[in-house]
Amino acid sequence: MSIKRERSSPVPTDGRASEVYRTAASIILQKGYDATSVSDIANALGITKAGLYHYITGKTELLFEIMKYGFEELDREVLEPAQGIADPEERLRFVIAAHAHLVLRGDGAVTILVDETRALTPVQKRSITRMKRRYIDTLRATLDEIQSAGKLRDVDTTVAAFSIAGAVNWLSRWYKPEGKLSGEEIAANVIEMILHGLVKRRR
């Protein structure tokens, strides 16, 4: 019973559950979903298979939980706080910065895995699609507000929203912590580029 509860409503603030998801995500990325066994993940975490089953009920369920974990982080650290920012340009800046921070913090594996939906059930797939849409909708609504204020360049807000998502998600594929620029500097560069690219009359 306690295992079931753990699975169906994971506590987002449980540090151990986060570790399970992050570790599992990076192994699945390295080896591929099909080639990864539950034992591989337990070994990497230094726990027994039985111990791992405290957090998960099976491999497919785990894949779904990892993705859900990623979107719950995005919700908590990006989308929810964004709702409190009245000025759309400031909100846009915040969404890009906070999302970049999430990706650069090392949750890249989680981000990339979000595309491995083929092993999911139809219900799980629809759930992931809904979560992706919420993120894009937040960006697009913010861009629509900037447009209504006459401050957006002549670009389609849907194309702009997906292009922002692409540029930020791509960070996880090339960012190396040992590189010449810090994560903060990279994020600042991306924000500069995007805001100049989209918003009129900036310095």
Add this chain to the structure above:
Amino acid sequence: MSIKRERSSPVPTDGRASEVYRTAASIILQKGYDATSVSDIANALGITKAGLYHYITGKTELLFEIMKYGFEELDREVLEPAQGIADPEERLRFVIAAHAHLVLRGDGAVTILVDETRALTPVQKRSITRMKRRYIDTLRATLDEIQSAGKLRDVDTTVAAFSIAGAVNWLSRWYKPEGKLSGEEIAANVIEMILHGLVKRRR
């Protein structure tokens, strides 16, 4: 012997080889590399396994050939012609447009598969890394030229190059041919955004 020759230097203009690579790429994307058999690919192409072995020597080899095929297309349609464009701003515009065209034409599966390098041998991996680098280097060198002419905004050219790559590659994940904007319109929007985002003193 003829099979070996076919494999080690595939003719890029052979329409049938292209069809093999594109079909195989989309099946691998749907089912995952590990779960895809050579028979699955032969079935989808409507040929026998023996017929397919005219084009490939094995599954890992096929994965590598698909990626190589993608980069050869990129070379032929984007990087090579770009070398003939003297003005760096025009070159940047061309690279983005031609790459977007490639992605939107439906070679999305090939593009995405380029990240599935885990099944490759170390030698094959290094080869893919070199090809990725050539693309990024072309973008960065072009941005460096714009910078030398004093026309680039205050952004790091490496960050800019990868952000462009991200925005354009991401197109394959969300573009639907039946959507409200045509591929041409979407590409034009992406170019507008990126050029305003990077180049100073534009209208």
